[in-house]
Amino acid sequence: MPPHVVQAIARYADVKITLKIYSHANLDAMRQALGKLDGRLS
Structure with missing residues (x-):
């Protein structure tokens, strides 16, 4: 979902807070x- x-x-007032909190979930x-x-890739 777009930040x-x-x-x-x-x-959230600042998109930086959104990215800090939710980027970890995306990495996981x-x-x-x-x-x-x-x-399956090899």
């Missing part, structure tokens, strides 16, 4: 997806 949409929903999701694809 500015999350910012509007959560009512990417790690999980890569873990699932690991054996």
Whole structure:
């Protein structure tokens, strides 16, 4: 979801706060997806 949409929903004044909080979740999701694809890519 675009950061500015999350910012509007959560009512954060600064998009930097949104990115700091929610970027970790995105990184975790990417790690999980890569873990699932690991054996299938080779």
